[in-house]
Amino acid sequence: MPVIRRLPRYYRFLRELQSTGATRISSKELSTHMGLTASQIRQDFNCFGGFGQQGYGYNIASLCDEIGVILGLDRLHKCILIGAGKLGTTIATHMPFDACGFQLIGIFDKSPKRKDVLINGHQVQPAQDLAAFIQREHPIMAILCVPREGIEPLVDRLYQAGIHSFWNFSHYDIPVDYPDAVVENVHLNDSIMTLCYKITQQVPPAGEDNTTQ
Amino acid sequence: MPVIRRLPRYYRFLRELQSTGATRISSKELSTHMGLTASQIRQDFNCFGGFGQQGYGYNIASLCDEIGVILGLDRLHKCILIGAGKLGTTIATHMPFDACGFQLIGIFDKSPKRKDVLINGHQVQPAQDLAAFIQREHPIMAILCVPREGIEPLVDRLYQAGIHSFWNFSHYDIPVDYPDAVVENVHLNDSIMTLCYKITQQVPPAGEDNTTQ
């Protein structure tokens, strides 16, 4: 699982490298750029099968392709977006779905006022049509942009209807008691809070105890 | 370090709980809500000193406060934003800096055209004034919203000038070879890619091998 979390970084770096015209790289070289050990990199790539060649290293193009397949970037995944408010509209409009491997196939909002509003080519649909829509179109993920009060019953409904992957922007953590559900709780604040803490550690602290890590 | 990454989640959940009027919680109870073991929770809190009381549990309010202090949420950290384009303007306008423990004290852009444009009460300043400004005001973090080509020399300059913490939106990973630097490379795609992969795992895969994660 920590391996998987590193894959996107590998992917980005290798694509970047590829765009400079490079064709091969060794685990050693890669390790200096990524701040990991060569050993770990070889271990990582070998989790998914031997992509390298002894005495040569890794072919950047095919390595990229392999990682792309693992990450599911070689195909589009259908998704829906729920909550056509400010945040939802922004995401629906500005997120490069295709480039990210997604295809937005529907936007929903429970407010009748928002019905049929056109956002980025999609007519907002009423939330009560969700179950039927899901059964018909089989989207695989839901992007949640609803207020925190609405989130729990909504996730229940979606889960029942067959969506088990969520990208949640609601500023409320979806609890973990859905078996096999995949939830990415996206909180802007998360990063900021972590960063704050690290800053605190770095700057001479103002009188509180220096606990180890 | 994994402990620190869990703190924001603890914090959010406890605040949520607090708002419902609850005053105490045991590690056992907390564990069911958070999907962790009670043991781990006690271990986590004890990294920073004993916040609990035997036979009673934890006082939610004071636990929140303690975690808030650890995360640096009890005070404001000065920061600057660089790159007053579309993304930078959006962040400068919509990010709740205060609520996140930050205070935006300056916006910079290298383009003379953007000079003196007013964004959320801040006049855009020319990038060449950066060093002097940093020396005078001592911001602690820079939010980077510049195109990827510009990022490397910029980070060099900022680092020299005394900023060692970055929140980077440039869609290019800042390399890790600045000692003690704290970089949060924020890629929308990261989450999506990871999610893609997890979806892949979940959905019956279309003919590729089922490697053990």
Added chain:
DNA sequence: TAGATTGTTAATCGATTAACAATC
């Protein structure tokens, strides 16, 4: 063939879990 670099196994390190004594 010699040099380079992978794939893979074993050793180390760190984080999580279990257990239980301390104590409210």
Added chain:
DNA sequence: TAGATTGTTAATCGATTAACAATC
């Protein structure tokens, strides 16, 4: 006091690193 629940130590588990044989 008895019950509950923490703080803390020891045991387990998993991930990272080191080492080296396989092989291009």
